[in-house]
Amino acid sequence: METFEPTIIAFVCNWCTYTAADLAGTSRQKYPKNVRLIKVMCTGMVDPKYVLKAFLQGADAVLISGCHPGDCHYINGNYKARRRTKLLHEILSRFGIDKKRLRLTWIGASDGIEFAATIRKMVEEIREAGPLQSDLKMVI
């Protein structure tokens, strides 16, 4: 049987996690190609709608990743992202989208290795969890 290859949408902040992803690349760290990176200026600008739309358009998981607490370049965007993620977890889990399908992590600019490891782990987890909406044809 073919292994299931999940699609993961990752919203990464320009200053930390995107830089880490770049570093992972230049330092030849390997991670699976299931993830689609979307660069945003700050995790604080990830509107919950982006996450909802990603899931409804077929993503199997979503990652939001940015600077560690205290390091956000817009001072507190990551704290706002944390509350929004908390809210999304509560609402999404009501309708069968488990918390592990929406992750929020802090990955600093110099953490290329951690970035690659995070993606590897997440892909593994979601492979195991299976597709989110195999039976979903009509939903937009």
Place this chain on the structure above:
Amino acid sequence: MDKAYTLRKENLLDSFRAFLKSLLGSGEVSGVLVPLRSVNNQAIMPALVSDLSLLDQADPLSPSFQLNGAKLVSRLTRREGEEKIAAVLRPCEVRAFVELVKIHQARWDNIVIISHDCAGAFSNRDFNQLAKDKGEGFTLEFIKKKIADNFDMESPNISTACQICDKPFPELSDITLHYFGAENQELVIVSQSEKGAGILGKIAGDTFKDAGSSSDILQKTMDDKNICISKRKEKQKAIFEQLAAQTSSIAELSNYFSSCVNCYNCRVACPVCFCKECVFNTDVVDYDPFQYSAWSKARGVLKMPVDTVFFHMTRMIHMGLSCVGCGQCSNACPNDIPIAELFKMAGLQAQKAFDYVPGKDVADAPPLSVFYENEFKDVTGLH
């Protein structure tokens, strides 16, 4: 200690009107917003009454609940320094008003909020078909029955939102009017704020009398109220359990909304849908025609109108934390989709997660308006 006053006329409706008349007559307020019965066609709509004699048409006790009045109060209070008015609101309307005050879409400084024990309401359709034409006699019968059955919500035609409402007794207000358990049709009037106490102190006299401490009087009905609330909570639990089983995946949620036509009436009716311009009215969702074809080709089919589940989940994220459970979304739906219980169920879970009770206290910040360094650590990381 809050003071209580009692008022007893021919019947409860007369007592209620007598109270409003002495309030308006005193000049303490220049108008009263209250559900008013039209002499032309018996329809009941909120109206801002400034002519004392028209208060004889006030009918705040009927099961008519055409719309959530919090939005109207928001309009009436959005500027500083206007004339002082009073508004008669059901408890869920007060809670919605409190949510709007928090986000500066309503002001409480110059309005007297009057709330009352709420016996529940019908859907607009049921009210218009079954009750409207029977006039004020229907209200009196209804209230008598509700007092006798201690607000039993299983009685016919009470909307689902009201059947599962566990806060039908007013808490936060300036003045509250109580009649739960009042077999003798006596209205108990209690001040809930300094403003309310000041006004009652001034206007009490011939029409209604000082009856001592409010806690002593309200204590008498406390046990029955608690029974009423716990019954509703049981009902709520049963409905939520069934709903949860019915909507356990996005596909099922989509089925739930399969007759939704994206009219957005539910959003218009929602008192805490606070956006001045909803994103679903903007060009964010003004897709190019080729986009629809692309979506169709990607899956072989595209249900139209698009974004139905997206809209509902977005709304849930936006107002779920403030959902007061008034049921007006269901009331507004042209296709009878039972929206209210779904939003209340999801909203309640989110409210619990943030330890937030909408409408409880103006000082409680809406959860997404504040954030702290050391909180919700469990939300982050892979574990």
